[in-house]
Amino acid sequence: MPLSPRDETPVGTRTPPWTDREGPRGTRWFPVVVVALLQLPGLLIAFFDAAGHPLTAVAMLIAFLSSGLLALGRAHPGPVVVAIAVLCVPAIALTNGPPLSALPLAFAVVGAVVRGARVWAWWTLAAFAVAAPLAAFLLTSRPTSIIRPLILALVLVLLLGVGEALRNRRERFREVSRTLAARREAAAEAERLRIARELHDVLAHSLSQISVQAGVGLHLFDTRPEKARESLEAIKTTSGQALEEVRGVLGFLRSDGYADRSPEPDVSRIPVLVETYRRAGLEVTYENTLPHGASAATGHALYRIVQESLTNAGRHAQAQHVDIRIAEVDGWYVLTIADDGRGRPDDAVTEGKGMLGMRERAELLGGRFGTRATDGGGLTVEARLPARPAEAA
Structure with a gap:
């Protein structure tokens, strides 16, 4: 702070x-x-x-x-x-x-x-x-x-x-x-960027899920009302989670120090995130071979990168399958997310706020972030984060 x-x-x-x-x-x-x-x-x-x-x-x-x-x-x-x-x-x-x-x-x-x-x-x-x-x-x-x-x-x-x-x-x-x-201004700017990234990730993911579930519910409302009900319940759950996370982010803006702050999501929450997209119809495989849990900052960055990548794959790239793997290689946590969507437009990466936010999260911890075309179409996102961010150069 x-x-x-x-x-x-x-x-x-x-x-x-x-x-x-x-x-x-x-x-x-x-x-x-x-x-x-x-x-x-x-x-x-x-x-x-x-x-x-x-x-x-x-x-x-x-x-x-x-x-x-x-x-x-x-x-x-x-x-x-x-x-x-x-x-x-x-x-x-x-x-x-x-x-x-x-x-x-x-x-x-x-x-x-x-x-x-x-x-x-x-x-x-x-x-x-x-x-x-x-x-x-x-x-x-x-x-x-x-x-x-x-x-x-x-x-x-x-x-x-x-x-x-x-x-x-x-x-x-x-x-x-x-x-x-200058230090105060830099700290304030960094805090504004952090809050902007958090709000973007939370709202983009949640609104994307709500949009998909609402479309499914409308499509099945007359023919399969029980499935439409499941979509409405998913919308309720997603909106509630989004509201909780937004409150947690905005809690940092309070100056009295007594804001209720929910724990920031980390690697342990990724399976729940994956299951949400599976219910929405996206085929997702997830493999985590980390020998131990990541630090709070690294775990949160991994979660947000996975969240943003799934949002991009399902909403923008119109992918059908996404493969997520997390492993530790030579002191680095390597996160690879590959989809079979439309891939890069004209073979050039145009970084919007989502891509830029993922890159910033990785670089703030001393890591690296990049994208490349997936064999047979689609896009692969790779983030390499130091296993010990405090010691990273």
Whole structure:
């Protein structure tokens, strides 16, 4: 049974929500709020001292306001990191306290790298490493003032590495998500095909039998009413069996896990199937020389292939006799079904849903399926299934 999306959600590979372009709308304001709260004390101190250092107070105000641009970083990460770097340089150059003015730039650099604007981030940081020390020297005229901007530039380089790690993590998450989505889709498609094959086999066989028995009943209704009654009873039995099998197939579609599921027919049910066609007037010989019972999957495939072949022989090929043999040869279960019907049209096999379904059943178990003309007319169907499907290559 395929895993549900909840069961297959990758764990431990998510990046911070504020770095996602597609994240919740409220998360875009997370870095803005964090940076503003951290910068606010320094801004208040600068304004209290504005009389002595007005330029510093203005520069810190500009750096404080630049944090608002982080809200646009999700949609425009490259331009945002450039704009914030330009706005933060004066405050970084003029202040000597804790480097809180660089916080907007730190968030912008990490966000730009994670969101794919790596070139913007690297070139902006390179320009910052030159412009910030130069601005500090020009604005303060102290040679030692360049040390602090250079240290900040080094810290931002380390943050670039953090951004690269987050970006790689994000890419892994997306790749895992795509892989799991493909697996779920493939599993769902395989399940749809399986259900389609089951429904086709059940309904095609049952409706074919009902049609034949109804024709016999109508033909004998006036002359041999007891035989007509037998045909009606056969129709009742066949329709009941078909309804039971359809319920079993559709039970797999229920999600509560409490559907009543009848056991899938296997090799042990083939004699009952053969007897049904014999009562309908088709001469069928059946020989099973398997030394032991087949596995559930293999037995079910053998049953369905026999069922579809008998339906084709009696309804489409208008055969009078069908010979069915099952044997084990060199680790393979070999199923051979030969009829004396009309055989291949124009010596070419045209695979309808029935033939295609039989081929798919064999190949899903690692086996092979083929048809060939029977000597003297008719068609021979041969399926080779591995005796141990789990070990088949």
